[in-house]
Amino acid sequence: MPGTRLFVGNLTSAATAEDLRDLFKEFGPIDRIDMKKEGGFGFVEFIRGRDGEEALVKAAQSVNGKELHGVTLTVEEAKGPKREGPRPQMQRSEHRVRVEGMPRGSTWQDLKDFARGSTGLAPLYTEVVRGNPSVGIIEYHRREDMIEALRQINNTELRGVMVQVYEVRLRGVRRLRLNHMALWETKQESPR
Numbered sequence: 001m002p003g004t005r006l007f008v009g010n011l012t013s014a015a016t017a018e019d020l021r022d023l024f025k026e027f028g029p030i031d032r033i034d035m036k037k038e039g040g041f042g043f044v045e046f047i048r049g050r051d052g053e054e055a056l057v058k059a060a061q062s063v064n065g066k067e068l069h070g071v072t073l074t075v076e077e078a079k080g081p082k083r084e085g086p087r088p089q090m091q092r093s094e095h096r097v098r099v100e101g102m103p104r105g106s107t108w109q110d111l112k113d114f115a116r117g118s119t120g121l122a123p124l125y126t127e128v129v130r131g132n133p134s135v136g137i138i139e140y141h142r143r144e145d146m147i148e149a150l151r152q153i154n155n156t157e158l159r160g161v162m163v164q165v166y167e168v169r170l171r172g173v174r175r176l177r178l179n180h181m182a183l184w185e186t187k188q189e190s191p192r
Contacts, residue, residue, distance in 0.1 A: 004031070004052030006044045006059060009074035013037060020044055021141065023063060028055025029112075029122035043078055092139060093124050095146040096168045099136040099153075102128070103161040111136045114158045121145045137168070 008020060017033045020042060024030060028046050035042040044059070046052035056077060064075040099111065111126040115138045125139040140146040146167065154165040 003077060004046040004048055004056055005078040006046075006056055007041065007074075007076050007078040008044060008063075009041045010071050011035070011037070011040050011042055011073070012069045012071050013040075014069045015042075017042075019068060023066075023068065024055075024059050025122060025141070027059040027062070028052060029116070093141060095141070095143045096137055096139040097146060097150060098166045098168045099138060099158070099163050100134065100166070101161060101163045102134050102136050103159045104133060106133065106136065106159060108136075110159060111138060115149060115153065121149050123149075138165075 006024070015035070015037075017035055020033050020035070021030060024044050028051050030044060031047045031052070032045040033042065034045070046055040046059075060075050060077060063073060066073055066075075099114075102111070106128055108126045108128055111128065112123055115121070115123040115126060121140065123138045124141050125137075127137050129135040129137065138149070140149060150165055150167060153163075155162060157163070
């Protein structure tokens with residue numbers, strides 16, 4: 001059974017974690033990228049579980065032998081045990097949306113599946129708001145992904161219940177009207 005961690009070899013000094021994220025994100029949700037620039041290699045770790053295992057197999061088959069910055073990459077499942085050490089803080093993003101009207105009993109996994117299901121865009125982070133289980137937060141790596149997700153999942157069903165999705169700004173919630181692709185602000189709230 002495959003793991004969820006890929007070894008990526010032959011990286012040039014010009015290669016960045018964002019390059020690797022762009023190269024591998026189409027295969028599945030990425031949990032962590034660890035670059036070892038002095039050695040010219042890195043690791044891409046997909047989320048744990050079946051989704052991550054499937055992503056690893058597809059990515060290794062598709063990306064091994066491709067070029068990045070003019071150099072052919074070596075991509076394969078990482079060998080040996082993962083070195084344990086202090087895990088960096090959970091990666092978070094300012095590109096977030098608020099999902100309102102979620103059905104009772106929804107979990108962060110339901111929210112993640114909802115976010116990925118129709119858009120094909122992997123969310124960076126999902127959570128159900130404590131004290132208000134009908135509200136969830138979805139975060140994306142890039143603003144463009146967040147906007148595309150808003151267009152595709154607003155006013156759609158999550159576990160049989162119609163939900164509304166709004167962009168969250170650090171200074172409040174920006175409600176996006178998506179009819180005719182027009183975006184406009186209707187409400188400001190204070191951050192919590």
